[in-house]
Amino acid sequence: MTAASGPRGGAARLLVVDGDGAIVHRRASDLPALVQPGDVVVANDAATLPASLTGRHEPSGAAIEVRLAGRRSLAPQRTRRFVAVVFGDGDHRTPTEHRPLPPALRRGDRLHLGPIAAVVERVRAHPRLIELAFEGPLEDVWEAIARHGRPIQYAHVPQPLPLWSTWTRLASVPVAFEPPSAGFVLDWAGVIRLRERGATLVTLTHAAGISSTGDPALDALLPLDEPYRVPGVTAARIDEARAARGRVIAIGTTVVRALEHAALPHGRVRAGAGVATQRLGPSTRLRVVDAILSGTHEPGTSHHELLRAFQGDDVLSAMAGELEAAGYQTHEFGDFVWLADGHRAAASRSAVA
Amino acid sequence: MTRSDSPLHGRRVAITGGTSGLGLALVRELHRRGAAVAFVARTADRVHAVAAEGDGIAGVVGDVSRKDDIYPIALQITAALGGLDVLVNNASSLGPVPLAPLADTDCEDLEAALATNVVGPFRLTKALLGALAASAREARAPIVVNVSSDAAETPYPQWGAYGASKAALRHLSRIWREELVGLGIDMVSVDPGDMDTPLHALAVPDADPASLKRPEQAAVEIADLLERRLGGANGEPERDAVAAVGR
Numbered sequence: 001m002t003a004a005s006g007p008r009g010g011a012a013r014l015l016v017v018d019g020d021g022a023i024v025h026r027r028a029s030d031l032p033a034l035v036q037p038g039d040v041v042v043a044n045d046a047a048t049l050p051a052s053l054t055g056r057h058e059p060s061g062a063a064i065e066v067r068l069a070g071r072r073s074l075a076p077q078r079t080r081r082f083v084a085v086v087f088g089d090g091d092h093r094t095p096t097e098h099r100p101l102p103p104a105l106r107r108g109d110r111l112h113l114g115p116i117a118a119v120v121e122r123v124r125a126h127p128r129l130i131e132l133a134f135e136g137p138l139e140d141v142w143e144a145i146a147r148h149g150r151p152i153q154y155a156h157v158p159q160p161l162p163l164w165s166t167w168t169r170l171a172s173v174p175v176a177f178e179p180p181s182a183g184f185v186l187d188w189a190g191v192i193r194l195r196e197r198g199a200t201l202v203t204l205t206h207a208a209g210i211s212s213t214g215d216p217a218l219d220a221l222l223p224l225d226e227p228y229r230v231p232g233v234t235a236a237r238i239d240e241a242r243a244a245r246g247r248v249i250a251i252g253t254t255v256v257r258a259l260e261h262a263a264l265p266h267g268r269v270r271a272g273a274g275v276a277t278q279r280l281g282p283s284t285r286l287r288v289v290d291a292i293l294s295g296t297h298e299p300g301t302s303h304h305e306l307l308r309a310f311q312g313d314d315v316l317s318a319m320a321g322e323l324e325a326a327g328y329q330t331h332e333f334g335d336f337v338w339l340a341d342g343h344r345a346a347a348s349r350s351a352v353a
Numbered sequence: 354m355t356r357s358d359s360p361l362h363g364r365r366v367a368i369t370g371g372t373s374g375l376g377l378a379l380v381r382e383l384h385r386r387g388a389a390v391a392f393v394a395r396t397a398d399r400v401h402a403v404a405a406e407g408d409g410i411a412g413v414v415g416d417v418s419r420k421d422d423i424y425p426i427a428l429q430i431t432a433a434l435g436g437l438d439v440l441v442n443n444a445s446s447l448g449p450v451p452l453a454p455l456a457d458t459d460c461e462d463l464e465a466a467l468a469t470n471v472v473g474p475f476r477l478t479k480a481l482l483g484a485l486a487a488s489a490r491e492a493r494a495p496i497v498v499n500v501s502s503d504a505a506e507t508p509y510p511q512w513g514a515y516g517a518s519k520a521a522l523r524h525l526s527r528i529w530r531e532e533l534v535g536l537g538i539d540m541v542s543v544d545p546g547d548m549d550t551p552l553h554a555l556a557v558p559d560a561d562p563a564s565l566k567r568p569e570q571a572a573v574e575i576a577d578l579l580e581r582r583l584g585g586a587n588g589e590p591e592r593d594a595v596a597a598v599g600r
Contacts (some may be wrong), residue, residue, distance in 0.1 A: 045487050047431065075435065139404075139411060142432045146425035163424040164480070172487040173436055174428045188482070192535050203487060231491055 003156035004333040006165055012185070012335045013328055014293075019340040021315040023322050028185045028336050031293065037198030038246030040237050042289075044180035044254045045203035047171035050149030050163050051178070051210075052092070055113035060103040063089040066113060066132070067152050067177070068145075069210045070224040074175050074273065080134045080141055081121070083224055085213050087128070095155040096214025105130055114148035116141060126218050152178050152210060156331055165333075175227075176208040181332035182252030182294050200241065202234040206254040206276070211303065211332075222302045226276045228258040235262075235271035238288065242267050247290035253297075253306045256280065256289050263287040284309035291340040296323055296330045310339040360583035361576065362387030364493070365434035369417050369477065370444030372399040374550030375500065378572035379441060384410055386576055391430045393417065393444070417444050417473030418465065427480035437484040438493045439579060442474035442522075443500045448514025450555050455513035463514045470518035474499055475525060482538070489537030494583050496539040498575065499526045501595075503544055512556070527594050539582060542595045545571035574598035 004012075012028040026034070035041060051068035070083030088100030104127070109120040111132065122131040134141040151166045168183030169191070186194075194201050206228035213219055238248055238259075248267075250256045261276040262269045267288050279302070286309055297303035299320070307316060319337065322328075328335040366383050370376035371392025384390045384407055391411040394400050404412030411433035415426040431437055446469035449462040478497055488495035504512045505519035523542045530540040547553060549565040578598055581591045 045483060047428065047483065049428070139429075139433065142429050143414070146428045146432075162421075163428070167424070167480070167483070170483045170486065172484040173431050188536070191486075195535070202490060233491055 002327075002329055003331040004329040004335075005157045005159070006161075006333050013326075014185075014336045014338060015296075015319065015322060015326075015328065016338045017311060017315060017319055017340065017342075019342050019344070019346075021311065021318070021342055023319060025322075025326060026338075029190065031185055031338075032190060032193040032197045032199075034338060035194055035197050035199040035249065036247070038241060038244050039199040039249055040241035040246055041194055041199055041201045041249045041251060042234065042238070042255050042259065043168075043170050043183050043186065043201065043203050043251040044176075044206045044208065044258075045168075045170040045172040045183075046176035046180055046205050046208055046254075047174040048151065048163075048166040048176045048179045048208075049145060049174050050151050050166075051145075052150045052152045053113040053145070053148060054091075054150075055111060057103050057105070058110040058112060059106075062103040064102050064111065065091065066111060066118075067210060069177050070226070071175070071207055072225075072227060072275070074173070074205060074207060074227050074229055078138075080138060082132055082134075083124075084130055084132050085128050085210065085218065086130060092153045093155055093158050096212060099214060101127055114144060116144035116148070126215070126221070128213065128215060128218055129221070154212070154331070157333075170203060172203075173205060175205060176254075177210050178208055179332055180206065180208045180252050180254050182255075182292075182336065184333065185251065185293055185336050199246075200237050202231075202237045204228055204230045204234055204255060204258050206258045208252075208254045211301065219302075223257070223276075223279070226254070226257065227273065228254075228261070228276055229273045230258065230262050230269060230271050232271040235269045238269050248288055250289045250292045253292070253294060253303050256286075256292055256306060256309075259288045260284070260286060279305070280309045281305040282308040282313070286310070286341050286344065289341070290344065291338060293336055293338050295332065296328055296334055296337055298330065307337075307339060309341075311342040315342060357387060359386040360580045364388045364438045364583070365436050365488075366390050366439040366441065367430045367434070367437055367481070368392045368441040368443055369473075370394060371412070372396065372403050374552060375545055375548060375568045375571055375575075376441075376443040377403060378568040379443065379575060380410060381406070382569070382572040382576045383439075383579075386580075388439070389434050391433045393426055393430070417442075417477055418446065418468035420476065423473075423476045423480050427477065427484075430481065431484050436488060437481055438488045438495050439498070440478060440481055440485065440496075441498045441500065441575075442477065443498075444473065445470055445500065445552060446515075446518075447552055447555050448512075448518070451558075452511040452556055454511055458514055463517070466514040466518040467521070470515070471521045471525065474522060478529075485538045486536050494539070495537070496541065496579065496582055497526075498579070499523070499540065499542045501526075501542045501544045503546075505542075505544070515556075523595070530594050539592070541578075541582070541593070543575060543578065543598060544596070545575065545598060571598065
């Protein structure tokens with residue numbers, strides 16, 4: 001599939017896979033028509049940080065790119081510590097798999113990142129993966145990130161991405177490291193149309209981490225732990241929808257990860273803050289989410305693994321064939337898929353039988 | 354009204370043009386009533402001085418007339434406040450200084466007035482609409498206040514660039530308000546009256562300050578308006594699209 005280079009909103013395409021695995025081609029602007037009265041649509045309202053910071057490694061003087069990739073808490077004014085992936089010299093125009101390693105990083109090393117400095121607090125189980133703490137007053141940290149940082153981006157989009165292009169319409173608090181890109185499916189007119197359909201739109205906030213490092217050993221560690229918060233009103237609307245046999249439709253993999261982490265028995269959801277640590281895949285039994293609206297993800301990525309929680313490999317393989325044959329676009333500004341939970345559909349069929 | 358009684362207590366408020374005139378008075382008044390305040394202004398030294406006036410006041414250096422500044426500003430506002438309930442688009446540009454008839458107004462001065470007074474508030478409000486919509490979903494009654502002027506209605510000679518830009522902002526507010534009702538976001542255009550501010554001094558250098566409203570008084574009136582809009586013990590909140598305060 002080819003990569004799209006910027007948000008396309010309702011003009012994007014939408015491949016729909018229903019619970020039985022049947023495939024239909026729609027447009028992203030058709031989303032409200034797929035939603036039924038009583039459904040609850042849950043989106044991630046995280047805004048995206050310009051999480052790529054260039055600078056140099058003080059002990060060696062070597063040029064580096066630091067990509068912020070994880071955090072423990074959603075509270076911006078209490079956050080100065082981040083998990084980060086460090087690259088050697090170069091920028092996003094070089095595919096990540098060809099990027100050089102950074103100089104050897106050690107605990108206590110200072111990193112000069114434009115107007116601000118950070119200290120390496122720990123090197124994790126990979127030479128690119130560190131924990132760092134920014135120095136200085138927190139408002140200076142946020143000013144430096146806002147002004148010096150660039151959105152994390154990849155070689156499939158060579159031109160520099162402006163920050164605005166990485167914020168979905170619903171983007172609220174800047175806690176994500178890469179856009180929760182399924183949210184690009186919604187514009188404000190679509191939000192109103194969802195409600196006119198009799199569905200409810202609610203949000204949670206989830207610090208979406210990086211999607212790829214180009215390094216198989218590091219990619220195998222993804223997704224990193226991701227903090228999230230489920231507002232009380234969101235948990236309440238999900239409970240009400242389930243009680244009335246409405247469906248819970250997740251906009252994006254981050255929403256699935258957060259809701260399934262916050263799941264309580266009987267498909268209820270715990271409101272409040274949490275840190276999603278689990279991996280979702282073919283052995284996952286979804287407890288809350290009935291369907292996902294997602295970008296198109298390539299096999300082998302953690303995002304694609306998550307889709308295997310919804311449908312068997314035969315259906316996903318048929319879907320991949322359709323996406324390829326019909327020329328769907330991929331990556332963060334690409335086209336969309338809708339996947340209903342086929343396992344649940346099968347379970348309800350056998351219950352009826 | 355004491356801090357914890359005010360409907361503004363705990364509200365997350367952003368104010369543009371926060372280091373002088375009405376903006377500075379609003380920073381102080383809303384902070385006094387218990388709001389968490391982030392303000393924006395262009396000059397770093399002045400931003401840092403005002404931010405140092407109290408805990409719960411965050412300063413952001415930026416220029417709302419510059420496209421490239423908008424998202425960094427929005428990011429720092431929501432990072433400082435953890436969200437947003439009230440946005441006050443206050444920063445204003447007079448246009449040509451000294452004031453000039455339109456026929457003698459440089460196109461660039463008209464463009465500068467439009468950039469600060471119309472396009473800047475439009476861009477910043479758009480960038481923060483996600484945060485305001487999140488506030489609405491949690492029933493925090495978000496509101497955008499666009500600071501207007503009687504020059505938006507009355508065709509004062511020599512005030513062409515300013516008056517035309519404020520008229521555009523006022524009409525934009527009225528249309529946008531209709532569109533935002535469904536999202537639970539309120540928007541209001543406020544005319545604070547002629548005030549003794551740096552902007553007024555640029556426009557009318559020989560005005561008698563005693564004949565002008567003090568910006569602190571206008572700030573009290575706008576804070577009162579916000580409290581009425583946010584509701585509270587006194588029944589239904591006000592819902593007019595355009596408000597003249599204290600005149």
